[in-house]
Amino acid sequence: MPITSAHAAALYDRVRSVIPPIEWPAFTDDIDAILDLKRRRNAVILAHNYQTPEIFHCVADIVGDSLALARKAMAVEADVIVLAGVHFMAETAKLLNPQKTVLIPDLRAGCSLADSITAEDIRLLRQRYPGVPVVTYVNTSAEVKAESDICCTSGNAKAVVESLGVPQVIMLPDEYLAENIAAQTDVQIIAWKGHCEVHERFTPADIRQLREDHPGVTVLAHPECPPEVVAEADFSGSTAAMSDYVGSKKPSRVVLMTECSMSDNVALAHPEIEFIRPCNLCPHMKRITLANIRIALEENQHVVTIAPEIAQRARLAVERMLAI
Incomplete structure (x- = not known):
């Protein structure tokens, strides 16, 4: 049976604190279609922590940072993987699943690094x-x-x-x-x-201003930030480590010096914590939308391919990492 709009409506409870009610109807048709397409195509969606909440919390099957997505991709049993992230992540999923179809919804979703x-x-x-x-x-x-x-x-x-x-x-x-x-x-x-291009823009002055404007705030910084920013922060770690810190330490007020959507996604799991959001958007991550995820599944685009002679050596470098 096809999935009905009731499914999308039920998902709104997950994201109501970060998506206003007036915006939600714009997402429901695509969410319903994606849920149905996943079932019919035996597909899964892997979403990075920087994806927007309607993707991260409503259609994704596997979420996390780059390491988590790489590890979990190895155990995916679906026929099709849609990578809601950037191109190198889709390539990593393909390296670890050479026999599966891996799709990236927008070929322009690149990375300055x-x-x-x-x-x-x-x-x-x-x-x-x-x-x-x-x-x-x-x-x-x-x-x-x-x-x-x-x-x-x-x-x-x-x-x-x-x-x-x-x-x-x-x-x-x-x-x-x-x-x-x-x-x-x-x-x-x-x-x-x-x-x-997201993390290099944060400065120590940003952190000092945040502490002045929001007394008692706990500052978490991604290690892609400049060292002087990391030195000013209370903690530095990957997106997964920052999420774990919030969950274990339960600071009353926190700021994550990283991409905008990360705060939204972590905040949904911790409504009791006040999140301050200094917003640096990743333009590449934001190229992935519900609309183009739907098109990717409908039209089987864009298929990620890697030349065999490249894939073999690249896979070895990734597997060596995963073995640690």
Whole structure:
């Protein structure tokens, strides 16, 4: 039986605190269609923490940060995976599910970090630093992963770096993540000058102003933020770590120095906590909408493909990370 509008209506209780009632009717047709299409196509939707609440809480089957999505993608039994995130995440899902159809709803959903480095850049780095292992952030293309020794995420970067048992590593492409990890380990880290266009905009002055305007606020910062921002914060960690912090520490008032929708999604689970929202949008994440998720499932677009010779080497770098 097809799914009816009653299903979408019932989902509104999940998001009513962040989506005004007047906006909700604009989402219901697409939500109903997506729920029906998932059932008919044996499809699942993987959504990153930066997706908007109507996607994250109403149509997604698996949610989380880059590491969680990569791990959970390995166990997906559906025929079709729709990645509600950016292109490198869809490629990672394809690497781990080579026999499944992986769809990205908008090909323009890219990443400033992924765009900051190429496979040729890594080959040149290896010439300059012979024998030094390359640790590559998952926010990169499959071609870049294929040139790497091992991948990492913001949540496991320190563990990955130290797992290699060497005095020096090349860590790329996020310069600030590399510097923040370098401050936590004795391993010497050679960084690349890539930045996240969301996190690089936060400043220590932003945090000082937040503390002045909202006394007693607890500040959590993503490690892609500049080191001086992380130094001003009360805690720094991946999106999953920030969510866990809120759930375990229960600060009465909190601010997450990261992408806008993250606060909305965490706030829904903790209505007793006041969330202050300094809003830096990721323009790439926001290219994913209910409308184009629906079209992706209806028209089987856009199919993610990776050349076999690239996929084999890139998959090895991801699998090495997941084995830690």
